[in-house]
Amino acid sequence: xxxxxxxxxxxxxxxxxxxxxxxxxxxxxxxxxxxxxxxxxxxxxxxxxxxxxxxxxxxxxxxxxxxxxxxxxxxxxxxxxxxxxxxxxxxxxxxxxxxxxxxxxxxxxxxxxxxxx
Amino acid sequence: xxxxxxxxxxxxxxxxxxxxxxxxxxxxxxxxxxxxxxxxxxxxxxxxxxxxxxxxxxxxxxxxxxxxxxxxxxxxxxxxxxxxxxxxxxxxxxxxxxxxxxxxxxxxxxxxxxxxxxxxxxxxxxxxxxxxxxxxxxxxxxxx
Numbered sequence: 693x694x695x696x697x698x699x700x701x702x703x704x705x706x707x708x709x710x711x712x713x714x715x716x717x718x719x720x721x722x723x724x725x726x727x728x729x730x731x732x733x734x735x736x737x738x739x740x741x742x743x744x745x746x747x748x749x750x751x752x753x754x755x756x757x758x759x760x761x762x763x764x765x766x767x768x769x770x771x772x773x774x775x776x777x778x779x780x781x782x783x784x785x786x787x788x789x790x791x792x793x794x795x796x797x798x799x800x801x802x803x804x805x806x807x808x809x
Numbered sequence: 810x811x812x813x814x815x816x817x818x819x820x821x822x823x824x825x826x827x828x829x830x831x832x833x834x835x836x837x838x839x840x841x842x843x844x845x846x847x848x849x850x851x852x853x854x855x856x857x858x859x860x861x862x863x864x865x866x867x868x869x870x871x872x873x874x875x876x877x878x879x880x881x882x883x884x885x886x887x888x889x890x891x892x893x894x895x896x897x898x899x900x901x902x903x904x905x906x907x908x909x910x911x912x913x914x915x916x917x918x919x920x921x922x923x924x925x926x927x928x929x930x931x932x933x934x935x936x937x938x939x940x941x942x943x944x945x946x947x948x949x950x951x952x953x
Contacts, residue, residue: 694851695844702843702898703836709893710835714828719816720896721929724905727897728937736944749846752864753871754839754897755933762937766945767952778949782941788865790934792872793903794926797910800880801922806912807882 698750701743705754724755731759736767761785815905815929831892838887838894846871846898868899875900879907905929 709727712718718726734740740760743751751757765785769777783790846867853863878884884904888895895901909928913921927934 695847698847699840699844702846703840703894706835706839706894706897707832709839709897710832711828713893713896714831719813720893721815721905721932723893723896724902724929724933725936728933729940732937732940732944736940736947747843749850749867750840750843752850753843753846753867753899755899755902758899758902759937759940762941763944766941767948770945770949775949778942778945781945782938785941786934786937789868789872789899789902792869793876793906793930796873796876796903797907797926798922800876800907801910801914804880804882804911806915807885 694748697747698753701747701750702754703750705751705756727755728759728762731756732763733759735760735763758786758789761789815908834890835892835894835897838891839898840894842871842894842898842900871898871900872903875903876907879904880911884908902930902933905933 705727709723712723712726713720731740734743734756740751740756741764744757744760752760762782762785766777766781769781769784771777773780849867849870850863853866854860858866875884878887884895884900885908888904895904906926906929910922910926913925915921916925917923
């Protein structure tokens with residue numbers, strides 16, 4: 693059952709992106725930005741965590757889930773260390789994803805040559 | 810590889826194809842990626858990871874897998890079929906980092922690969938972190 697919910701909710705979030713891609717002048721890079729910012733705001737007001745409770749990876753894996761992670765990290769750091777948490781929480785929460793993307797990208801750049809498009 | 814070429818690369822996915830077909834494809838592939846994510850999460854929980862670590866594990870595995878597929882030149886093929894279904898999941902973020910890294914290595918390690926690796930992901934991190942700081946200020950001064 694959790695697989696079906698993950699599929700349905702994750703798929704629907706991607707459909708929102710597809711509609712924006714097809715029906716507006718938004719480029720894919722702008723959609724990435726928009727989704728992370730939206731997830732961060734929805735996380736800030738506490739809505740997105742409820743979607744994750746319902747859909748699991750279906751809400752955590754799409755990019756709004758990354759935005760939500762930043763918002764959650766900021767709140768937690770504020771709770772534990774006060775005002776400085778405003779600055780530390782976001783990047784700290786996103787660190788694993790960003791570091792994983794950097795190290796794997798660097799490794800791939802070592803190994804592979806650009807493909808013909 | 811700048812924003813325009815990245816975009817045209819993605820747009821080539823669906824030249825003038827009808828919205829419904831695009832949406833079905835995005836739904837199917839995006840949903841599938843999330844379902845794989847759920848499998849990874851359940852797998853990690855089964856091995857005794859707490860919820861937080863399981864989510865991190867899931868992201869890291871998906872990011873590494875998408876990076877490998879990008880290096881092999883397969884992720885852009887998935888993208889041609891799936892459109893937003895391959896852009897919106899965290900795998901699309903990984904693709905947006907690996908793609909310029911591979912592409913710009915020939916321009917050097919510092920000003921090529923180093924400077925351009927975040928050409929797409931940089932704005933995402935910038936505006937994501939800025940938003941998180943605003944969220945944090947609101948939470949600090951008003952929310953608690």
